[in-house]
Amino acid sequence: MADGAPKKVQEYKDSLKTKAEELILKGFPKKIVELNDLLETAQFGRTDLSEVHQQLNIPVPEPIAVNSHVDAPANKKWKYDNNMEDVGGTKVMALPSGAVPCNKHLCDLVLVVKPHIRQLVEDANLLKMWISFMIPKIEDGNNFGVSIQEDTLAEIQSVESEAAAFFDQISRYFLSRGKIVSKVAKYPHIEDYRRAVQELDEKEYLSLWLVMCEVRNRYCTLHDIVIKNLEKLKKPRTSNADSLY
Numbered sequence: 001m002a003d004g005a006p007k008k009v010q011e012y013k014d015s016l017k018t019k020a021e022e023l024i025l026k027g028f029p030k031k032i033v034e035l036n037d038l039l040e041t042a043q044f045g046r047t048d049l050s051e052v053h054q055q056l057n058i059p060v061p062e063p064i065a066v067n068s069h070v071d072a073p074a075n076k077k078w079k080y081d082n083n084m085e086d087v088g089g090t091k092v093m094a095l096p097s098g099a100v101p102c103n104k105h106l107c108d109l110v111l112v113v114k115p116h117i118r119q120l121v122e123d124a125n126l127l128k129m130w131i132s133f134m135i136p137k138i139e140d141g142n143n144f145g146v147s148i149q150e151d152t153l154a155e156i157q158s159v160e161s162e163a164a165a166f167f168d169q170i171s172r173y174f175l176s177r178g179k180i181v182s183k184v185a186k187y188p189h190i191e192d193y194r195r196a197v198q199e200l201d202e203k204e205y206l207s208l209w210l211v212m213c214e215v216r217n218r219y220c221t222l223h224d225i226v227i228k229n230l231e232k233l234k235k236p237r238t239s240n241a242d243s244l245y
Contacts, residue, residue, distance in 0.1 A: 013133050021131035023123060024230075027224040031123075035116065035216035039178040043109065044209050052105040056197060057097045058184050100181050102174070103201050109208050111168055116215050117166045124160035125221065128153060136237055145236025147228050157227060159218045166211050173204045 038044065046052065131153045135146060177200055183193045226233065 001013075007111075007126060008210070016126065017130055017133060020126050022227050023221065024044070027123070028219055031119075032216060032219050032223065035212065035219065038112070039209075039212055039216065044113065044212060046205070049205060052103065052201050052205045053198050054101070054103045054105065056181065056184055056194065057100050058163070058181075058188055060098060060188050066109070103177070103204075104234065106173075106201060106204055106208070109205070113168070113208050113211055113215075114170070116212065117163055120163040120218060121160055121217050123219075124156050124163065127226070128156045128160065131156070131233060134234060134236070138242060144233045148232045149236050150231060152225055152233060163218065166214075169207065169211070173200070173207070175198060177204075 130147055135149050135153075177197065180193060180196050180200060184190075184197065187193060
C-alpha cells in the first residue's frame with residue numbers, strides 16, 4: 001500500500017488541477033449568472049422592509065390600576081420618591097402564548113444564502129490548492145510569473161477567509177435577536193424593545209442581501225484575475241530556449 005502512495009498522490013494532484021480549470025472556465029461563469037438571477041428574485045428584491053417584520057407572540061399585559069389614596073402596610077407602601085432603578089422587570093417562567101418563533105422570512109433567506117457561502121469557501125480552497133501545486137521550485141531569477149502566482153494565491157486566501165466570516169455574521173444575528181426578545185419578555189410594556197427587534201430584522205435582511213452580492217462579486221473577481229493571468233499561472237517561468245528564440 002505504501003509503495004503506491006506517491007502514485008495516488010500524483011493522481012489526486014492531476015485530478016485537482018483538471019477540476020480547478022473546469023471550475024474556472026465553466027463553473028464560475030455559470031455561478032455568476034445563477035447568483036445574478038437569484039438577486040433579481042422577489043425574495044431578495046424587497047423594497048418595503050416592513051415586509052420582513054414578524055409578530056413576537058408576546059402580549060402586552062393589562063395595566064395595573066394603583067390607588068394612591070388607599071393606605072397600605074408600611075412595609076408594602078409604593079415608594080414614589082425613589083427613581084426607576086428600583087423597578088424590576090417581570091420574572092419570566094413561561095410565556096402565556098407559547099414559544100417566540102424565529103423570523104420566518106429571514107430563516108428562509110438564510111437557508112438560501114448559506115449553501116452559496118459554503119460553496120464559495122470550497123471553490124476558493126480548490127483554487128488555492130491548484131495554484132499551490134503549480135508554484136515551481138525556488139530558483140534564482142525569472143520569478144515574475146511566480147510573483148503573479150503568489151499574489152493570486154493571497155487574493156484567493158482573502159476571499160476564503162471573508163466567506164467563512166459570513167457564517168459568523170449569521171450566528172451573531174440570532175444571538176442578538178434572542179437577547180432583545182428576552183428583554184421584550186421581561187419588559188413587555190416597553191415598546192422600544194419591540195421596535196429594536198424590527199430594526200434588527202431589517203438590518204439582517206439588508207446584510208443577507210449584501211452577503212449575496214459579495215459572494216457574486218468574489219466569484220467575478222476570482223474569475224477575472226485568474227483568466228487574465230491564466231498562462232502565467234500555469235507556466236510561471238519561460239524556458240531558456242524560449243528566451244533565445
